[in-house]
Amino acid sequence: MSDEKLTPRNVDFSEWYNQIVLRAEMADYAPVRGCMVVRPYGWALWENIQQALDKRFKDTGHVNAAFPLFIPMSFLEKEKEHVEGFSPELAVVTIGGGEKLEEPLVVRPTSETIIGYMYSKWIKSYRDLPVLINQWGNVVRWELRTRLFLRTLEFYWQEGHTAHATEQEAREETMRMLQVYAEFAVNEAAVPVISGVKSQTEKFAGANMSTAIEAMMQDTRALQSGTSHFLAQNFAKAFDIQFLDENNTLQYAWTTSWGLSTRFIGAIIMTHGDDQGLILPPRLAPIQAVIVPIFKSDSETAAVLETVTRVQAELKAAGIRVKVDDRTEVTPGFKFNDWEMRGVPLRIEIGPKDVEKGSVALARRDRPGREGKSFVPQAGLAAVVADLLTDIQKSLLERAIAFRDSHIFDPKDYTELTEVVQNGWAYSYWCESAECEAKVKEDTKATTRCMPLDQSLGKGKCIVCGKEAKRKVYFAKAY
């Protein structure tokens, strides 16, 4: 921790982000280029994300398993689009136990191929379907430009891989998991997202259709925060995942895959943070409330600490994740800054006067200064804190929605589109041609983000070429 002020967001958003990640001790640079160390505070946030998602996966019938880190190079080559998409990004093991390997091993960049191989061994009959497996793990993609959490050589994620008897089931699964991601993002992380279908250019290498949740960061750039893919029979054919159906006919299975990674931590930071540091949504925050004892003389210490200990026990018993900052070598003011940097949703100050009056001072992280401050009785504090945390969660979401909605535009023509994507998203009709998509990218650096599913199927004119278009798409600069 340093006492230095953060670079404000409006001065250099990117620098602001990097400083928060380091100073809040979320992550650090590893000695290997592009790799990261997720520090305990960042990992505790990831554990809470994992729990919230894992519960949803299990509630929708999924189970976890673990597949190997190493994939024979030949496996990737079995699916043409897949190998083209991933081969520039591979880390390759060529030496094992001191000897050159006959076949090099790829460190998994994603696991469709090795899981497809195993599914072909396990799936024989329609009775074996559906297979609904998820894996929590690490993957490696050899990226050239890296940023902590947003794009690192190694990252942590979950990847779901399912196999189904029919196309319809696999399509439903794809959408179900997209919906699980969207609901998680909104209700747990207070990150409003737009769900939709990716363009053919932007889809996963090997998928027939990719879908994603897209979130708007405070610099208005889009962050793809989770993806769900309908893989049709592409991997089933490449890996021979066949089953006997109810009529004893051999069929290829239909598969899906879906993933959400530590990148999502970047989404949380850039959606909620302010110029004092991180702001964590209470439902995911490793520490929901921090108690800072305040005393000047030694005679005050005992009474304050006694109250602090009692309050801590009460909050903990009520299921609130609470921490006492009992450091003696730093001032209360330093502690305030420190916990603001770390984004703890609620600060509880307890000093000699509070002990006398039976009260505490509360400071909301989401409303700096006096506005967020209140003085409440110690009696019944746990319920007050729980309510406040709920309110902070709600306020963060509302604020993020308001920000997003005020930066989504409906440009009247192409010139206006090129302007609005400089500081927002354009939501426009698009003819779905790769040419129009490429032109926007070349002219503005904005890409298509997704075509929402729930748009009424009106028709319009493509904002780029004027041809008839069936759907609208979001254009935005993206991470």
Place this chain on the structure above:
Amino acid sequence: MSDEKLTPRNVDFSEWYNQIVLRAEMADYAPVRGCMVVRPYGWALWENIQQALDKRFKDTGHVNAAFPLFIPMSFLEKEKEHVEGFSPELAVVTIGGGEKLEEPLVVRPTSETIIGYMYSKWIKSYRDLPVLINQWGNVVRWELRTRLFLRTLEFYWQEGHTAHATEQEAREETMRMLQVYAEFAVNEAAVPVISGVKSQTEKFAGANMSTAIEAMMQDTRALQSGTSHFLAQNFAKAFDIQFLDENNTLQYAWTTSWGLSTRFIGAIIMTHGDDQGLILPPRLAPIQAVIVPIFKSDSETAAVLETVTRVQAELKAAGIRVKVDDRTEVTPGFKFNDWEMRGVPLRIEIGPKDVEKGSVALARRDRPGREGKSFVPQAGLAAVVADLLTDIQKSLLERAIAFRDSHIFDPKDYTELTEVVQNGWAYSYWCESAECEAKVKEDTKATTRCMPLDQSLGKGKCIVCGKEAKRKVYFAKAY
């Protein structure tokens, strides 16, 4: 699942083990030599192991974090014993993003080096100590002879890495975590273990002192099931982990590391399993009770399934992990065998007569046949099941202790030692010389397992050379 009988333990223990792992669908062979796929049932067991351990780690003040998979080759070379120990077992990445790397990257076989590097960045003052971090993850050791769970190229584990201001604190931490492992093994897994200090020959490469928990399998071979190492200042000096103490003097930190892996699943299988399959300790079993509905005619079906659904809900509400096997394509007899193979501690049968009488039939997995069967009322079933699960847990531990204790011998001379280690462990005085240890290994294949901490410090004569010895050691053949 196949209907075939398992190879009995007394015919071929090793084959029995392999068959259980595959048929209970705990794990499968991966396409890369020596790698494994942990299947959902095996991973669910690992998740329960993780939860039980993680709670203990957090209760003793530890936090989790994630360090990179890739370690620069030069890091390993900084600690002489460490590199000598691990260099024959390394998987090495030489190509990244299509280009040959300037410095090859090792896929971590363990993380002392890279964590040491990070600690040297983070630790500046005595106020930063102790650092108590654990990591859940995967590691790779290029083994030549592999067995599912027991020894695989890639395996899953946790590795704790701590740094302390004093030697005493680091020694205490080493012993604290050894004790955590022992208590976990006994109370959660019903695996009785013997804790003690490893010989200098058997210690971790880079440690000053290694300790371990050692368990006896049903073939009487020992399985090292968890280890805790006192690393002294070895890694602190190699990676320059220095701090200013309270007198403003620069000091090297004292570090420890400790780990328990998916190998422990092998310990559970080989401690409790029988010739019908796996037997899982109730506290860790993914499914604690399985309900098998029994009906012959369609008219019976509705009434039986109604009762089954109600019983399932009651058990679930009582916190019991219960599953209903409602498959229609297989017979109850097939299901009984199937769940016996998978080691579910308790089977609940519900048929038309049970519906009439308001009863159920219970079958304990640990007591085959009539002995383990009872008929109890549906009313109050949850409490009966909970009590039975507690009793099964207790019985498994008692049985394992009895087996172990009846296979530990106190040989009167070296000849007897060479005999008893063919079918048991010898607990004998040893002079702690590497020569005597090597002689036993050469003559019998038995190695020193550990020197228990709690032995009264009597003196004796080394069972090998007859010289004076301070402590006793366990000699045993080991996995």
